[in-house]
Amino acid sequence: MMSPVDDGSTTPSVRAPKKSTGVSTSTILLVIGASAISFLAGTLFALGFNQCPTLPPPAQAAAEQAKGTPLESPNTVTAEKRSLVRKEIAEPLERKAPPVEPAHTTTSHRKGQLFPETVQKFVTGMAHVDKTEFTDKFELGVPLDLPSEGTEDILLLYSGKRSMPTKYQQSLATDIQQLTTEEATENCLFLNMIYTHHDGQREQCTAIIPQYESFHIHKWMRLPKSGKGGVDKTNPLKPVGRGLQANGIDPFKVPVYERHTKRHWEILRKYLDSVDDVLNELRPIVKRIKIKNTVIVMVCNHGQSELLVNFACSTHARGLDISNIIVFATDEETKELAESVGLAAYYDEHNFGDITSEAAKEYGDRHFTAMMMAKVICVQLISLLGVDLLFQDVDIVWYKNPLNFFHKNEHDPIHTFDMYYQDDGAHSTRYAPYAPNSGFYYVRHNAKTRHFLTSLLMQGDLVLKTFSHQQAMTAVMAEHASLFGLRVKVLSRDENDFPGGYHYHRKNGEFLRQMYQGEVSPTIFHMSWTKNKDNKLLFLKQMGEWYLQDKCVSKKLADIGIEKDNFVSSCCSKEALVTCHYKDKPSIKPCKDSPALDKGRPSFW
Structure with a gap:
């Protein structure tokens, strides 16, 4: 919208004086005064409310005319002059009346409404549901971290009123409630699941953008200018691969x-x-x-x-x-x-x-x-x-044939x-x-x-x-x-059937202690998370899981000097061959006299 004195044209032309019509001098002054007041009002309206370009104030225009300087058009007013206008005219009046909030910062909430009108096409309500209950119902196969303080529930967003549970449609539009999984998903025809980091100390934001769908999460980070190291809060967000970590390590580098x-x-x-x-x-x-x-x-x-x-x-x-x-x-x-x-x-x-x-x-x-x-x-x-x-x-x-588990x-x-x-x-x-x-x-x-x-x-x-x-x-x-x-x-590490190196090396081998005491009965054990074969052999030997005679270790059949059909009877022991090597690693019997492998670790027994 233009100001009252702005007809959208260029600078007004100076017209030739007309012959006198008999109008008195006082009348002319009155008209000029009224015009000046209208000009000031229109200028203020344009600056404070519509933010449209304006003409210079009358005093400045008269001075420029006296110097022979042509007036600038409304579309060519400089930023400097516009700032001057705001300071000289707008600011004094703003002290008398509260400022009008710019359109882009206004909210469009209705009374009691949870989300503003500007996002109503893709999110209208919210609920939270117990994490364990929800993931048991909708099993994606991902190994779940156990709920901890602040991560006991999952957050569910509803894209429209029809997706909300019928009896909660009104309340979920104005409040966030805890529901059962059955209640929360009663009217969901589609369900998108996002797994996000739950460390409260990480400055992480998640943006949900109304768009035709993407089934990937696109990651942005504030990278240091050098391109090395982790993050730099002073720099802008930039797109990165999903593998880039906060410490600057990226395990997904492109093959050469x-x-x-x-x-x-x-x-x-x-x-x-x-x-x-x-x-x-x-x-x-x-x-x-x-x-x-x-x-x-x-x-x-x-x-x-x-x-x-x-x-x-x-x-x-x-x-x-x-x-x-x-x-x-x-x-x-x-x-x-x-x-x-x-x-x-x-x-x-x-x-x-x-x-x-x-x-x-x-x-x-x-x-x-x-x-x-x-x-x-x-x-x-x-x-x-x-x-x-x-x-x-x-x-x-x-310990058992694992196919029995998969052939249930x-x-x-x-x-x-x-x-x-x-x-x-x-x-x-x-x-x-x-x-x-x-x-x-x-x-x-x-x-x-x-x-x-x-x-x-x-x-x-x-x-x-x-x-x-x-x-x-x-x-x-x-x-x-x-x-x-x-x-x-993924067969969760918190279950007992398929333990491995994680259970052996973490928590001082607590799982192995439970196994030796008969409290858990796994199907297999996998000696993973171990640097090399030499360590695997030593760990298995003190675990009580070694059955190969020393004379047959690392030997070809020809070097052992026996027939192929006699190998099991000659090389395989019917009982576990237990030997100690490290006191700080899990063992089926106490190995307190052995050295420690990891500095500072206590004895397993």
Whole structure:
């Protein structure tokens, strides 16, 4: 809207004087005075209420005319002059009347309304529901952190009045109430779930934007100008990858073409050239050993073979069936050892012939990474044969056959999932949101899981870059769960069936103490979270989970000097071979005379 003296034209022209019409001088002065007052009122109206450009005040205009300076048009008034007008005219009057609130800061709440009109098209009400009750009802498979103070409930937003529970529609539009899960979701036709960080000390905001839907969370951070380190509050928010952490570490760096992608292509080329031949060789083996259309898959080189053999010896001691296990050996020596303890074995020379027989010295080294790719390939091959599979690492011991857990009654709720993973225990950004342990998982064969395992194979350069197929597996899994509805269940670390390195190394091994006292009865134990094979052996020995005679450790069958059929009787002990090594690590008997491994840790006993 324009001021009363602004007709939208340029600066008014000076007209030639007209002949006198007989109007008195006093009348002329009265008209001029009234015009001046109208001008001032219009200017103030424009400045204070409409914020439209205005003409200079009359005194300034007269002075400029006296100097021969042409008047500026309303559209060319400078910011400096506009500020002057506000100071000289608007401010004195503002002291007499309260300022008018600018339009962009006004609220549009109706009386008693929870949300303003400006968001009513996508959020009209809110409720909170007990977290445990809600997640039990809507099981997404993610391992849940136990509720703590300030995180006992979940927050539920309603997009419209019809989505609210019928009897609470009016109250939820004006207040936030605690409801049961059944009440809260009574009229929800769609339910979107967001998992967000719950550390109250982190300065985190969540924006919900009315838009056509995205099923990804886009992350922004205040980065330091150097690009290094963590966050800098003085800098603006910038978009980042989801893996970037507050300490500046980003575990999801892009693979390098020359180092990772080209190497992956070489691996992939060998695989694609040989896949039909390999499947033809595997098919009769799998057909022979499968039980309830399920096989158990392991992969091993000679450097890790003592762990494989110890696993087999422990199952013989406990009388557990291992007849449907197939070992993908990466060398002939390991194939022979696997067969000598009653395991089916297959040596894939096409794909694994170049893998070293040495054990990895630590997590993430080149030998470790090579074996990670072997783990990706072997499960993908088995999936193509149309059977369910349980994959497990060699550093596992069984107390019961784990297939009994996965082959429960088909009406059990657990059968609604496509894949099941041991909880790694590391609930970090790197493995979010599932934190799946890639060393123990069960896969039901279907189109979704087969495509998932094929897609993981195609992400080999990410495996090589991150030194972990667990990290790449988690990233692909999250996308497939969102895009295809892949159902993944992580077997929570707070349950007792599938403990691992997290339970061994955290809380001073409290879970192991409960196990030795007979308070918990797990299905398996996985010696994960351990730097290398040497430590795994020592930990298993003092846990009472070592059954391989010393004379057969790290030996090829030919070096032991026995026939293949005599290996179990000659090398496997019927009782656990217990030895102490570290007093601060869990042990089945007191090891107080042994040194401590971790400085400052108390004795386990």
